[in-house]
Structure formats: structure tokens, C-alpha cells
Amino acid sequence: MNSEADEKTGIQPDEADLLYQRLNREAEATGYHLNPDQEFTLELVRSLLINQQRFGYPACPCRLASGKKDDDLDIVCPCDYRDQDLNDYSTCYCSLYVSDQVLKGQKIAGSIPERRPVRKEPKMQESQAGQNNLSSLPLPVWRCKVCGYLCARENPPGVCPICQAQQERFEKFI
Amino acid sequence: MSATKHVSGADKGKLLLFALSTCIWCKKTKKLLEALGVDYYYIDVDLVPHDERDEVVAELKSWNPQSSFPTLVINNQKTIIGFNEPQIRTELEK
Structure with missing residues (x-):
């Protein structure tokens, strides 16, 4: 990885590394797995940091956040849809989290359909x-x-x- | 739309990609289009100013009601949703 902060975002490389390590630790401690493709995963972690800077919360990098926290709560990473997508597709929407099978190389994590409702469901x-x-x-x-x-x-x-x-x-x- | 960017390449029809600057599958789609050397336009919708965003999202919704990313529109006719490498190759390697 680069040794200098990213020109556009000002995100330090160790910031991404540290967040990656924390997320990995928390995932493994709670029965989840980060995507074993480390380069791919670090790229996602950097995008989470960008969204954290932009919005004040780590909105899913692969979804359009409104910038209003109440409207975006369901897509704050880990999103409300992760577990269902892990069950059905072995990966969450952006592929930060993957199933056991992907970790063991028995399945490949790919781009999956969006399950977030178009309009938010009434509570x-x-x-x-x-x-x-x-x-x-x-x-x-x-x-x-x-x-x-x-x-x-x-x-x-x-x-x-x-x-x-x-x-x-x-x-x-x- | 003012936020539209252009990447030069071989003419395979009008390609318009709705993307997010942070989205990893959008980045993979852009890389694939570049590897295929095709001419295309893209919009990073998250970078579009809020006052112009509704218009862009409305256009995206007309192609993909879910308005998910990436959405590739080919010749104002066909839509490929998500990073679907085989489908993109099939369409553009014709």
C-alpha cells in the first residue's frame, strides 16, 4: 500500500490498516468473516473511511447515501441486509463480509442483487x-x-x- | 447532465454507466470497460451536487427502478445491473 496519505481523501494508509484489523477481529470474534481478498477488502475499508468523513457514519460504499443519518441507518455498515445476503448469496452486498464457503474457497463472492426496499418499509x-x-x-x-x-x-x-x-x-x- | 464524464475508446454504441465513486463493483466495471477499450460515459452519482442529484437518480430509476449501482445502459435500450462480467463481455465483444 502507499506510504503517503491519499491525495484526494487525506486518508492515511495506517488508518485503513487499523480499521481493517479491527473489523477483522470483530468479525472473527462474532462468527463473521471479512472477504479474504485483502486488496479488495482494504479498498472497501478505505471507502468506508471516506463515507465516515463525508457523513459522520460509515455508510455502505456500494449504495447511495442520502447524508441524513435517519434515512441511511439501514445501510450503515454492517447493514441490515448483510445476514440475509450471507445466507442467500454467501456475501453481503459490497462483499466486505463473506460466508464460510467463500473463506474456504468453495464459493466465489460476486456482485449480487440489491435487496434494500426502494421505499423504506413502514415500521x-x-x-x-x-x-x-x-x-x-x-x-x-x-x-x-x-x-x-x-x-x-x-x-x-x-x-x-x-x-x-x-x-x-x-x-x-x- | 453536467456531471457526466467521458472515457474515449472504440465505438460500441452509446454506453452510460451510473456509478458511485466509493463502490467497488463500479470500479471493477470501469476497469473492465477500460480493458475492453470501449468508448463510454459515466456519472459518479455520489459526487453529483444535491440540487442536481434528483434529476440523475430519476434518470437512473427509469432504467433500473431499484436505482442500484453499477447500472450500465447500452444504446438507450439495454441495461446491465451489477458487475456482470460475462454479460458485459457478451454485449461489447460482439
């Missing part, structure tokens, strides 16, 4: 939550939209203990 869970007969539960159940982790408590945790997603990625599930 059904929230409006249905009150009508559910489980609403008599002593505590609400919160769901991490990134990894599906569920917990019953007054408020969602600050950080998902499974995938480290921030509190804002939780939805009221029951």
Missing part, C-alpha cells in the same frame, strides 16, 4: 407491537436489526453484545 413492528397479545409481557423485547439478537429489557443496550451494532440499530420487536 410495522412498532405499530403492531401494541396490538400483540404478547404485549402483556413484563418487559419489551428489542431486536438488533443487524444480527437479530433479542433481549427483554426497558431499553435496548447501548451496543449489541453480539455484533457491536449501536443502540440506534435496535427496533422494538414485541
Whole structure:
């Protein structure tokens, strides 16, 4: 990699290396895998840093972010669609994350269809939550939209203990 | 559209690529088009100023309702969505 900061973005090479190492560590600790093509993955990590600089959050490099965090929450990396795409295609949309099979060289990660809804779906869970007969539960159940982790408590945790997603990625599930 | 950029090469019809400057599959598509040596236009939609962006996205949506990237429009007729190397080669190596 270059030893100098990128001319256009001002991103230092070690910044990308450090983020790559952190993401790799977190992925492996939680049962996920980064794309083993290191050059490819570093390029994506640099793009995440560019988006972090532009928007203040690491929006998916392969999607058009609006710049409004509330509208972009579902595409903040790791996006809400990663796990489904890993199941169905062995890769997330941008191929930062890949399945076991790709890691073992049994499958190739390629460009996959976009599953993000064209218009954001209304938040059904929230409006249905009150009508559910489980609403008599002593505590609400919160769901991490990134990894599906569920917990019953007054408020969602600050950080998902499974995938480290921030509190804002939780939805009221029951 | 003012944000459109041009790459010179062999005339294989009018090629317009809707891309993002940060998107890795868009970069691969540009590299493939360059390797094929074809003449094409591209727009990095994330770099388009916000006041012009709606117009560009509306145009993209008319080709690809999902407005995902990359979207390659060939001769105002055909659309290739995503980095689909075999399909791009088939279309442009004719």
C-alpha cells in the first residue's frame, strides 16, 4: 500500500490498516468473516473511511447515501441486509463480509442483487407491537436489526453484545 | 447532465454507466470497460451536487427502478445491473 496519505481523501494508509484489523477481529470474534481478498477488502475499508468523513457514519460504499443519518441507518455498515445476503448469496452486498464457503474457497463472492426496499418499509413492528397479545409481557423485547439478537429489557443496550451494532440499530420487536 | 464524464475508446454504441465513486463493483466495471477499450460515459452519482442529484437518480430509476449501482445502459435500450462480467463481455465483444 502507499506510504503517503491519499491525495484526494487525506486518508492515511495506517488508518485503513487499523480499521481493517479491527473489523477483522470483530468479525472473527462474532462468527463473521471479512472477504479474504485483502486488496479488495482494504479498498472497501478505505471507502468506508471516506463515507465516515463525508457523513459522520460509515455508510455502505456500494449504495447511495442520502447524508441524513435517519434515512441511511439501514445501510450503515454492517447493514441490515448483510445476514440475509450471507445466507442467500454467501456475501453481503459490497462483499466486505463473506460466508464460510467463500473463506474456504468453495464459493466465489460476486456482485449480487440489491435487496434494500426502494421505499423504506413502514415500521410495522412498532405499530403492531401494541396490538400483540404478547404485549402483556413484563418487559419489551428489542431486536438488533443487524444480527437479530433479542433481549427483554426497558431499553435496548447501548451496543449489541453480539455484533457491536449501536443502540440506534435496535427496533422494538414485541 | 453536467456531471457526466467521458472515457474515449472504440465505438460500441452509446454506453452510460451510473456509478458511485466509493463502490467497488463500479470500479471493477470501469476497469473492465477500460480493458475492453470501449468508448463510454459515466456519472459518479455520489459526487453529483444535491440540487442536481434528483434529476440523475430519476434518470437512473427509469432504467433500473431499484436505482442500484453499477447500472450500465447500452444504446438507450439495454441495461446491465451489477458487475456482470460475462454479460458485459457478451454485449461489447460482439
